[in-house]
Amino acid sequence: MRTIRKAVITAAGRGTRQFPATRTLQKEMLPLVDRDGITKPALQLLVEEAVEAGIEQIGIVVNPESEAGVRAYFGAITDEEASWESDKQLLYEQAERLQSLGERIVTIVQRQPLGLGHAVYLAKEFVGDEPFVMYLGDHVLLSHTAQNCTQQVLAIYQHTGGTLSAVRRTPEERVSLYGTLSGEPLTHLSHTLHVHTMIEKPSVEEARLRLCMKSLPEGIYYCFFGINVFTPRIFDCLERTITEGRTMKGEYQLTTAQQMLVEEGEYYACEIQGEALDIGIPQGYLEAQVALGLAGQYGEALKRWIQGRGGCE
DSSP states (O other): OOOOOEEEEEOOOOOGGGTTGGGSSOGGGOEEEOTTSOEEEHHHHHHHHHHHTTOOEEEEEEOTTTHHHHHHHTSOOOHHHHTOSSOHHHHHHHHHHHHHHHTTEEEEEOOSOOOHHHHHHTTHHHHTTSOEEEEETTEEEEESSSSOHHHHHHHHHHHHOSEEEEEEEEEGGGGGGSEEEEEEEOTTSTTEEEEEEEEESOOHHHHHHHOOOTTSOTTEEEEEEEEEEEOTHHHHHHHHHHHTTOOBTTBOOHHHHHHHHHHHTOEEEEEOSEEEEETTSHHHHHHHHHHHHHHSTTHHHHHHHHHHTTOOO
């Protein structure tokens, strides 16, 4: 089985649900205070997650307006920045870190907003004939174990091979927001299943009819987490989707190609210990910052602040 060296992050969406903050700033560049106390854009958190998991090269799919900003962010320190009267040690440490990350990054431009499936297809040349990890750029990943979320997924991939998607348990009232799947649990690998059905944003009624699993509590389903491992076969399916003009609301959906892979019979899913927080919506952005804050170096101080406001546990 080939070692996974590459990752693709989709970060070309216009971020309309976070307007007006995204009027001049890509949603994936919205800032968050990370667990180490450093303020970073959400995109950097994903890049660091990938590198920590052993990924060597990262293709970031951007739109024409955001490409220059992303490339500049992961570039060398500028003369103006070097002249700032601030904590020089911190400044140079972080600048060096960004440049190091930037050396692993290739930008891939999606010139028209034709959907997530189209965005992934544009990474075909970058990926080549290798398996790769794919991330949703507007998700912040927070592991509940010593391994980060990607490391957990790659550990399962060593046993399954093929296509593998991370999933999370989701209550039925939220399944209409996500791709949802069901399958047969593997007896030799806990929290992992062989996928046999996948539906993009099903209704509650459709989920109850087609996606229930005996291994899950009533009213709970498996929805996509935001990390996938694909083989180059995904590009064949995406090309077919695009050639046949199979769009939903004018966009090529990734799940259309994923469903083709399910029909071929070698699609797996795994539940990992962690959470994926969607910063593309205001509530998700707030949740991401609170979760990072509570898990980081300001956690105890933040808890006291919340409790001082009559807050929560």
